Amino acid sequence: MRAPALLLLIGTLLPLGACNTQTNPGATGPLAAAPAPLSGPERDKAWMKLAPSAPIDPKIARATVDYPTREAPGTVIVVTKERRLYYVLPDGKAVRYPVAVGHAGMAWAGTAEVDRKGEWPDWNPPPEMLARRPDLPKRLEGGPTSPIGARALYLAEGKKDTLFRIHGTNEPEKIGQAVSSGCIRMRNDDVVDLYDRVPIGAKVVVR
Numbered sequence: 723m724r725a726p727a728l729l730l731l732i733g734t735l736l737p738l739g740a741c742n743t744q745t746n747p748g749a750t751g752p753l754a755a756a757p758a759p760l761s762g763p764e765r766d767k768a769w770m771k772l773a774p775s776a777p778i779d780p781k782i783a784r785a786t787v788d789y790p791t792r793e794a795p796g797t798v799i800v801v802t803k804e805r806r807l808y809y810v811l812p813d814g815k816a817v818r819y820p821v822a823v824g825h826a827g828m829a830w831a832g833t834a835e836v837d838r839k840g841e842w843p844d845w846n847p848p849p850e851m852l853a854r855r856p857d858l859p860k861r862l863e864g865g866p867t868s869p870i871g872a873r874a875l876y877l878a879e880g881k882k883d884t885l886f887r888i889h890g891t892n893e894p895e896k897i898g899q900a901v902s903s904g905c906i907r908m909r910n911d912d913v914v915d916l917y918d919r920v921p922i923g924a925k926v927v928v929r
Contacts, residue, residue, distance in 0.1 A: 766914070769842065772866035773910050776895040782806075782820040784912050789816035793927065798888070798920060800906055800928040802831070805898050807888070807906060809919055817919070819912045820897050821888075824904035830886045836924045837878035839917060843870050848885065851903070867892050872910040873917040877926055888926070889913060 789808055793799060799808040799816075802823045808816040824830060842864035852858055864870065871890015878884060891897070891907040901907075906928070908916065 765842075766872070769866040770872065770910060770914075773872065773890075774867065774892050774894060776897075778820070778894075778897070778909065782898060784817065784819050784915065786811070786815055787818045788814060789818070790814045791816070793925070796920075796924055798836075798916075798924060798926040800888075800926070802900075802928065805900070807908065807916070809916060817915075819908055819916065822891065822893075822897050822902055822907040823900050824902050825900045830884065830904050831928050832879065832884075834877040834879050834884055834886075834926045834928070836875050836920055836922055836926060837881065837883065838876045838922060839920075840874045840876070841917075842868070842872060843874045843889070844868075845870050869893075871908075871913060873913040875917065875920060875926075886928075888916070 789810065791797075791799065791808075791810060791814075793810050795810050795812045797810045799810065800806075800821065800823070801808070805821055805823055807819045807821045809819070810816050844864050845862040845868055846860065847855070847858050852860065862868065868890075869892050870887075871892060874887050874889040876883065877886050877888070886905055888906040888908065890910040890913040893901075893907075894909050897907065897909055
C-alpha cells in the first residue's frame with residue numbers, strides 16, 4: 723500500500739473505540755508517526771509528546787480525594803454514572819481519575835481482576851467489530867496515536883478474559899463521556915499513573 727493511502731486509512735480508523743488488545747512493548751509500526759526509542763522512559767517521553775492532547779477541566783482532573791469505602795487499599799473502583807475511576811488508598815483516601823465509559827448498551831459492570839498489563843499495546847479489533855467493518859485491519863501496532871493509548875490493563879473473571887480493558891485513548895477530548903465500546907478510557911498521563919500503581923491481580927469493581 724502506498725504511503726498516502728496508508729495514512730488515509732489510519733486517519734479513518736483512529737476515532738474508533740476498541741477493546742481487544744495485545745501487549746507489544748517494542749512496537750513502532752505505522753502509528754508511531756515519527757522515529758522514537760524502542761522502549762523505556764525515553765520512548766514514553768517521545769511518544770507522549772506525539773500523542774493527541776486536550777485540556778482538562780481542573781474540576782475533574784486527577785486528584786487525591788476523601789473516599790471512604792469497604793474495599794481494601796489497592797482496589798480499582800469505576801463508577802460509570804460519575805465517569806470516574808478511583809484507586810483506593812489507605813486512611814479513607816483515593817486517587818480519582820476522569821474516564822470515558824461505554825455508551826448505552828455497551829457498558830459492563832461486575833468484579834474482575836487485573837490479569838495482565840501492557841505498554842503501548844497493539845490494537846486488534848474484535849470479531850464483532852470486524853464483522854461490522856470488514857475494511858478494518860486485523861491488527862495495528864501500538865504507538866502515540868493508537869486508539870488504545872499508552873497503557874492497558876486487561877480484566878479477567880476467574881482467569882477468563884472479559885474482553886474489557888482500562889486503557890488510554892487518542893481522543894482525550896471525550897473523557898467524561900459515555901462513548902466507548904464498553905472499555906474504560908483514560909487520558910494517557912492518567913493511565914500511565916494508574917498502571918504504575920496497580921499490580922497484576924488487583925481487584926477491579928465496575929458499577
